Amino acid sequence: MLVGHQRLHALAVRIFRLAGSLPEEAEVVAGHLIEANLCGHDSHGVVMIPHYLRNLAAGTLRPNKRGKTVSQSGAFVVYDGERGYGQVVAREATVLGIERARSSGVAVIALRNAHHIGRIGSYGEQCAAAGLVSLFFVNVTGHRPYVAPHRGRDARLSTNPVCIAVPGAVPDRPIILDMATSKLAVGKVRVAANQGQKLAPGVLIDSAGRPTTDPQALFEAPSGALLPLAEHKGYALSFLCELLAGVVAGGGTLKPENQASDTITNAMLAFIVDPDRLVNPDWFRTEIEAIIDYVTASPPVGVSEPVLLPGDPERQQRAKRIAEGVPIDSATWAQISEAARGLGLDLDAELD
Ligand SMILES: NC(=O)c1ccc[n+]([C@@H]2O[C@H](COP(=O)([O-])OP(=O)(O)OC[C@H]3O[C@@H](n4cnc5c(N)ncnc54)[C@H](O)[C@@H]3O)[C@@H](O)[C@H]2O)c1
Numbered sequence: 132m133l134v135g136h137q138r139l140h141a142l143a144v145r146i147f148r149l150a151g152s153l154p155e156e157a158e159v160v161a162g163h164l165i166e167a168n169l170c171g172h173d174s175h176g177v178v179m180i181p182h183y184l185r186n187l188a189a190g191t192l193r194p195n196k197r198g199k200t201v202s203q204s205g206a207f208v209v210y211d212g213e214r215g216y217g218q219v220v221a222r223e224a225t226v227l228g229i230e231r232a233r234s235s236g237v238a239v240i241a242l243r244n245a246h247h248i249g250r251i252g253s254y255g256e257q258c259a260a261a262g263l264v265s266l267f268f269v270n271v272t273g274h275r276p277y278v279a280p281h282r283g284r285d286a287r288l289s290t291n292p293v294c295i296a297v298p299g300a301v302p303d304r305p306i307i308l309d310m311a312t313s314k315l316a317v318g319k320v321r322v323a324a325n326q327g328q329k330l331a332p333g334v335l336i337d338s339a340g341r342p343t344t345d346p347q348a349l350f351e352a353p354s355g356a357l358l359p360l361a362e363h364k365g366y367a368l369s370f371l372c373e374l375l376a377g378v379v380a381g382g383g384t385l386k387p388e389n390q391a392s393d394t395i396t397n398a399m400l401a402f403i404v405d406p407d408r409l410v411n412p413d414w415f416r417t418e419i420e421a422i423i424d425y426v427t428a429s430p431p432v433g434v435s436e437p438v439l440l441p442g443d444p445e446r447q448q449r450a451k452r453i454a455e456g457v458p459i460d461s462a463t464w465a466q467i468s469e470a471a472r473g474l475g476l477d478l479d480a481e482l483d
Pocket residue numbers: 172174175247248249250251252269270271290291292307308309310311312315316317319397438439440441442443444445
């Protein structure tokens with residue numbers, strides 16, 4: 132079914148209010164999830180609501196926590212997410228980083244102890260909107276691993292996302308690379324399982340290390356594993372995320388002791404840089420414009436598939452879904468409805 136994004140947003144706000152969030156938090160979390168749906172990343176949209184409600188009930192997600200600064204000196208901020216909604220605490224940590232990068236030219240943010248921070252690109256967009264360049268390295272703990280290391284045949288890592296964001300030649304077209312370091316994000320495998328779809332070959336292995344296209348192989352015991360993006364290169368990048376977020380930022384790694392709590396914990400090491408401290412702002416903009424024009428003028432292999440910039444697919448999906456509504460498959464809707472019923476809310480009656 133297709134649901135209008137404002138309607139979906141209002142329903143998500145009601146759910147988070149009933150789950151104990153104050154109005155501002157409910158707005159921020161709902162806004163982040165619906166924005167992920169609008170950008171085409173359904174894996175990080177409203178499909179996460181049942182997981183969040185379950186983690187609230189288990190006490191591994193705590194409502195109305197904004198996070199707190201553990202220490203700050205020079206360019207550095209260490210921020211404790213207090214197990215609050217990641218969408219709130221990572222946003223707060225990014226605000227601090229933006230302030231610091233504006234005053235000092237650069238900021239290094241170490242975020243720990245946050246519940247799922249969602250679509251990392253949203254923090255890159257936050258920095259690009261402030262005219263700043265940013266790099267984010269994230270790891271995931273608090274549940275079992277999902278991704279096999281290159282040459283390995285069982286899961287030892289998570290989908291450890293990376294985001295690199297640079298302001299564009301025009302304000303509404305920033306360049307945003309935002310991706311998992313696995314061939315697919317776990318949420319996308321879950322969405323495929325919910326929709327009864329097969330995966331492309333070469334994405335997943337089963338528990339015996341054999342290639343499979345069945346998304347259930349990741350969730351049913353004995354479980355298989357996702358493969359890293361671009362073989363050894365994705366594995367190496369994922370391992371570096373584990374080190375940068377899990378060790379350098381102090382969040383802890385996915386070693387066996389940190390897998391048992393059946394929740395989602397993100398740590399993040401972010402670097403935010405003011406490009407005006409390095410190059411002339413006019414030159415920065417015109418040089419970006421020139422290279423964009425050059426690269427995107429490459430004749431497309433497929434007539435209807437022009438060369439895009441990182442960040443363009445999300446903007447295109449956003450425009451389409453704002454106009455047409457957000458598609459939600461029946462299994463995902465059933466899961467969200469059941470979770471909402473636990474809070475006394477009948478979603479189907481609300482939609483009638
Ligand atoms: N919080 C977490 O723990 C966590 C873990 C993993 C992933 N994620 C999030 O999951 C989301 C989905 O990740 P993904 O790996 O499935 O993303 P993806 O594979 O859909 O896209 C990755 C990137 O590629 C770019 N892109 C896509 N097509 C392009 C084209 N034709 N030309 C140029 N650029 C193009 C996109 O703009 C995007 O920056 C991301 O938002 C990520 O932050 C979060």
